[in-house]
Amino acid sequence: MELIGLANYAVFIAILIGIYALLSLGLNIQWGFTGLFNAGIAGFFAIGAYTSAILTSPHVAGRVGGFELPIVVGWAGAIAMAAAIAWPIGRICLRFRSDYLAIATIGVAEIFRLVIKSEDWLTGGSRGITGIPRPFGDFDYMASQLAYLALVVLAVVAVYLLVERQLRAPWGRMMRAIRDNEHAAAAMGKRVEARRLQAFIFGCALMGFAGALFVHFNRSITPEAIDPMIATFLIWIMLILGGSGNNRGAILGAVVIWLIWSISELLTDRLPTEVAIQAKYIRVFIIGLMLQLVLRFRPEGILPEERRKEAAQPRTATNA
């Protein structure tokens, strides 16, 4: 029995790692390749999660919804909603240095947290939304988990390949040029603001998609499901530790950090209750400290960004 429990837990962890890998890839588009500081990742994740939940869940008295649309429509809705909220924010803030974007994204996450908590008619308030359908949900437990894992892995691989392809294309080269020297890129005729907006929206849409994948896995969502600061911060440390600017690094970071985070949770849960609560905050402290150590001693992460050939021969580089 112990073995089956362990296998169940491993599959559960693997699914969450896949979802975090998507978030980390989304952040990599924003930070790793464009240099944009998104401090409201959990907000866009929650926007995606709630949008898909509302579109696909059955009717409950006193709450809007009961659309019971197909799950794929929920996903598309989640992506569209996250992008639609990212657009005006990016439009206003991307004219300035990324500090302003960081403040504004914190604002988005905070306000969406308020909306989730207080708008019962939309989000079910503190009761949240339940009865959210899951693809392959009618299989028996283990088969259903494995099928969902396959789905998540498929999503990660697909997103990874698409992003890699995009970044090897002239578009990716242009984005790195803007990140490394925006004035030079602007002088070459690149529309810096518009490109940054693209990257910001693209990243946020991916975060919304990750939220949708999470909500259909969990089958329910409440305001307590996501702690905005801790979730956002975990994704940041995943990307920085894994190697920002490197998609494989982003995925590796998600694996490493989520394993550390869940295993340390298993350990602290065994402590007596009085100590367990404090241990929870000490874990957060250690994650914060870890970021400082990585920034100081290995800022390029485990898998640094690959220096491509054209970077070594600037004179022969062609315009994108």
Next chain:
Amino acid sequence: MAVLDFINFYLVPGLVLGSIYAIGAIGITMVFGILRFAHFAHGDLATMGAYLALAAVVLLGANPWIALPIAMAAAAALAIGIDRAFYEHLRERPRIVTVMASLGVALMLRSVVQVVWGVDPVTYQRGIVRPDEYFGILLRPRELYTLLSLIVIVVALSAFLKMSKWGKAMRAMSDNPDLALLSGVDNRRVTILTWAIVGALCAASGFMLGVNTELNSMMGWHLLLPMFAAAILGGVGRIEGAVLGGFIVGVVEELSVLVLPGHYKAAVAFAILLLILLVRPRGLLNGKVL
């Protein structure tokens, strides 16, 4: 009487809240102006300052207002230490990396507060204080002291920046760091001095919030958005701007309950922030844009 009601129920609470925002926003605007990055640990440093004052109250049995200077000094030392440990080595890297480090520091400070003092709300003093009446205007002593503290802080800080050698050096570094360096300004010392002032101001703003409401581990984090809104609204780098911005954000937040449900107060600061970035990113008093 309608005018007095307006003053007592909206304007006075708004100005008191605004003073708390202003004290924090002055610190934010100084880091933004002199060190040129958005300091996200500001709110949680304020939380830490508030709890340091609580520690002084509990340990010394002192009146909270006597604990305030102790907390300010401790927070100043803490801010210098944080700069030394976590920001200093990032100075040669793009500034946005320091912003990220400050977000990590925010999380660390908060978890220290949660481990040491727990997550349940506490207050400095128990009991209900009745407001005094001044020509029909109702003011509690703590509200009066909050407003007076802001005035003292602004006057002292302005005098320091305008008249003292180090104050001038700070303004020079804010205007043009390279030129300041060439003119013989010691950037490192100015940085340390800035952190000392900023840390003390953080503690003051956290303390004022604690005195007027209660202390909890998230108090500072919730100050962050209004403080940034106030600093940017007034104009980054401008002390008077931060005060003006703080008052506007505070009063508009209090007035917003007339049209919005009370729990959306936080959204007001966000709306002001986006609006000012949209129409006048330099702020009301012509500050810097990074």
